[in-house]
Amino acid sequence: MTARATDVAALAEGVAAGERRALARAITLVESGRADHRAQALDLLARLRAEGSPARGRQALRLGLSGTPGVGKSTFIESFGLMLTGQGKRVAVLAVDPSSARSGGSILGDKTRMEQLSRDPLAFIRPSPSQAQMGGVARRTREAVALCEAAGFDLVLIETVGVGQSETVVAELCDLFLLLLAPAGGDELQGVKRGIMEMADLILVNKADGDLKPAALRTMADYAGALRLLRRRPQDPEGFPKAICVSAVEREGLAAAWDEMQALAAWRQAGGHWAARRAAQARHWFEEEVRQGLLAALAQEPARGMLERLGQAVTEGSLTPEAAAARLLDRLA
Amino acid sequence: MTARATDVAALAEGVAAGERRALARAITLVESGRADHRAQALDLLARLRAEGSPARGRQALRLGLSGTPGVGKSTFIESFGLMLTGQGKRVAVLAVDPSSARSGGSILGDKTRMEQLSRDPLAFIRPSPSQAQMGGVARRTREAVALCEAAGFDLVLIETVGVGQSETVVAELCDLFLLLLAPAGGDELQGVKRGIMEMADLILVNKADGDLKPAALRTMADYAGALRLLRRRPQDPEGFPKAICVSAVEREGLAAAWDEMQALAAWRQAGGHWAARRAAQARHWFEEEVRQGLLAALAQEPARGMLERLGQAVTEGSLTPEAAAARLLDRLA
Secondary structure (H helix, E strand, C coil): CCCCHHHHHHHHHHHHCCCHHHHHHHHHHHHCCCHHHHHHHHHHHHHHHCCCCCCCCCCCEEEEEEECCCCCHHHHHHHHHHHHHHCCCCEEEEEECCCHHHHCCCCCCCHHHHHHHHCCCCEEECCCCCCCCHHHHHHHHHHHHHHHHHCCCCEEEEEEECCCHHHHHHHCCCCEEEEEECCCCCCCCCCCCHHHHHHCCEEEECCCCHHHHHHHHHHHHHHHHHHHCCCCCCCCCCCCCEEEECECCCCECHHHHHHHHHHHHHHHHHHCHHHHHHHHHHHHHHHHHHHHHHHHHHHCCCHHHHHHHHHHHHHHCCCCHHHHHHHHHHHHC | CCCCHHHHHHHHHHHHCCCHHHHHHHHHHHHCCCHHHHHHHHHHHHHHHCCCCCCCCCCCEEEEEECCCCCCHHHHHHHHHHHHHHCCCCEEEEEECHHHHHHCCCCCCCHHHHHHHHCCCCEEECCCCCCCCHHHHHHHHHHHHHHHHHCCCCEEEEEECCCCHHHHHHHCCCCEEEEEECCCCCCCCCCCCHHHHHHCCEEEECCCCHHHHHHHHHHHHHHHHHHHHCCCCCCCCCCCCEEEECECCCCECHHHHHHHHHHHHHHHHHHCHHHHHHHHHHHHHHHHHHHHHHHHHHHCCCHHHHHHHHHHHHHHCCCCHHHHHHHHHHHHC
């Protein structure tokens, strides 16, 4: 894709009009690593934010959703998404895939996992792209979220698999963070790290159906107890964070879960916490972008060649790591 | 401490002579954040590596040791360390404390936990310092290890608590990585992450004594089975990584564990894997030092003030994160 300025203007119009094909093209543009595409992507985002653009100021509810493989994330998104599109809401699903940074593969956001939702005209599902550093993943996802908001989606669901780093990225992108768990058997520890628990606004214990229902209820009670032990956060009304049961397969508890999310969102909007969180997130991403920008110099000449030559000297033992680093930093300064 | 050049020369002599007081002062110097101390620390390290220094080229066996709280890490270090000092070996114990980066507290390397070893003239125990970023922690520990090697220690044990990031730091600092575990009951999962398992050269199941002995043997067998499923690494002889039982309290199995470590170390030395690992680690730390050096510019003027002013504009919504970052990076370039 090589878009001229006129094309970018047309693309911005298409996105603002909520056209799915334009949105898909726009996301491809922000995902591109090419310098000319990058310039076009920034131009596109600026146009959508510019005064006079119908997209300006549009906000979606950004829902982060994390859960380890096997908890039923795809089924939940399918059922939950269809419930919302059934109410006339427009739902976008994006994925932050931590594995793609390493393996180049894409395990999330697979449309075939959400067959009905992917064919729903009110839904937009974007598989996660392959390759890139976590810094790049964060920026791309952030910009994809902005494009979905500009396209007028009511809800943007940002899904990730529970492995730590990617959850931190998602937590810094969303308004509400949902943690999806499977029922735990007996004394079994699910190994949910405290840091992840502390990010959660709502814990959803899935598979509360059939034989697993008692276990789901017990797990919900365990987590409700654990959540009560956490320090109360200023952005939470009484009773939050909360643990509830759902069944994605039986499509039960989803409306109640949505009620909880809406109640929490409304409370945070009224109290100014919503805007404060978005402002803090914007600042976080500004600083992160600066850090990534500084480090990007290392992939360019002259740093790149020096890194290679000095790195070789360090490997051979003719320079210490500290001395080699000092020499490179001196030359870059 | 403000040392003149002559003092640094005297300090280098003291360290090279293996004086514990000089070593303690030298580590304090590398831990300091002051710019003049930093220059002296680099001078000190260079003197110890210089031709003509008796410390030049000295190498210790660097053992990384990770284990979650409660597995008996301190008791193991005490028993294992005393066994080695009983053989006339000089043993240094350093700690990488991930919590100190956040809370400012120091939970590891507490001398009172290793009462006998801390009074042993052949041992040197250094509590982990408080405050600093993980980047700073890594550099300090790396330099402390180098000082212990220069002081002629035979073994440097680098201990950490099992929480992910700090283990990666320790793995990049050590020749052998030990994972200490407690016996697991029944089907209980200990939640050792695959990434940590893959770092381990030797898994030590502690508390193989009294009532826990059967559980320890079972846990050992479970981990031995899990280790066999991992891909064989070129740096491992047949049978490694290995899981064995020890009892730090009863001081049993420690000699066998030490035999395994020595066998593995000898095999790696003979095959060139030892030197290759140290070379790769040096290169890793060179690149890391460069990254940290670049990011350090953000704490200095003019970047610091710009970061604050532009960050404020982003928080208020008058600039997007991307536009603010681009402005700052432009000015720094």
